[in-house]
Amino acid sequence: xxxxxxxxxxxxxxxxxxxxxxxxxxxxxxxxxxxxxxxxxxxxxxxxxxxxxxxxxxxxxxxxxxxxxxxxxxxxxxxxxxxxxxxxxxxxxxxxxxxxxxxxxxxxxxxxxxxxxxxxxxxxxxxxxxxxxxxxxxxxxxxxxxxxxxxxxxxxxxxxxxxxxxxxxxxxxxxxxxxxxxxxxxxxxxxxxxxxxxxxxxxxxxxxx
Numbered sequence: 001x002x003x004x005x006x007x008x009x010x011x012x013x014x015x016x017x018x019x020x021x022x023x024x025x026x027x028x029x030x031x032x033x034x035x036x037x038x039x040x041x042x043x044x045x046x047x048x049x050x051x052x053x054x055x056x057x058x059x060x061x062x063x064x065x066x067x068x069x070x071x072x073x074x075x076x077x078x079x080x081x082x083x084x085x086x087x088x089x090x091x092x093x094x095x096x097x098x099x100x101x102x103x104x105x106x107x108x109x110x111x112x113x114x115x116x117x118x119x120x121x122x123x124x125x126x127x128x129x130x131x132x133x134x135x136x137x138x139x140x141x142x143x144x145x146x147x148x149x150x151x152x153x154x155x156x157x158x159x160x161x162x163x164x165x166x167x168x169x170x171x172x173x174x175x176x177x178x179x180x181x182x183x184x185x186x187x188x189x190x191x192x193x194x195x196x197x198x199x200x201x202x203x204x205x206x207x208x209x
Contacts, residue, residue: 002120002153004084004108005041012039012046012089015146021209024145027138034133035092036102038142040150042087047077049101053127060189062164063125084109086151088143090130102130103139107147107156114180114200118157120147122203124170136166141174148208155205161186162197176201 015038017025031038042050051073053059054066070080081087090103103126110121124140147153158176160167163186179200186196 002084002109002147002151004086004147004151004153006082006084007078008044008047008081009041010043012041012043014039015088015142019149020142020145024142024209027141030138031090031135031142034135036130036135037091037093037099038139038146039089039091040086040146042077042081042089044074046089046101047071047074050077050104053101053104053125056128057189058128058131059125062161062167062186063123064187064189066125086147086153088139088146090126090135090139092130100129101127103127103135105139105143107143107151107153110157112157112159112200114159114182115157115202117155118202119155120153120157122156122158124167136170137173140170144174144203145209154208156203157201159198159200162199163194168199171201174203175207176203 017028050071054071060067071077085106085108087106089101091099092102094100105124107120107122112118124143126136144156179202181197181199184196184198185193187193
């Protein structure tokens, strides 16, 4: 049974390569080469940065619930964390050697009628400052592997839009398989509605460290 946290932390903890499998350790090293670190936990300071990042166009387009619900304000984030969520943050050192938010993602308790047996919901977001650098795949896998090791998570699943081709590619690359799909309508950041397909995926537990 997973043991996800359910609230803020006073300080995040860097993900430790010694606790991970070789693939995960290699991914962590790749991110470090580019000046990035992966930490676990969510402080109130980082929560405020996530509120702002959730408003970025590339996130609002495919994940409007981030800015409208999950990370609308501090109270919303507290409610969301209470559902037992492990937040992973991608951080980059700036010219003043300060760590700033470059992306975020999570794993936590959750089920879907579209994914029989699914127990752990998973998601990843990459901010504007980290786009196009090949960071999404290693960061995504570190969320999966890290939460499996730290919180005994398993039976991962996710949902995404078929038109979000970049995200679909990343999910397939780290081992997620399509389970179901349904025709739907997606709100756009411009305020319109477009026809799209909702995809549901799961990850074989045998791929976990």
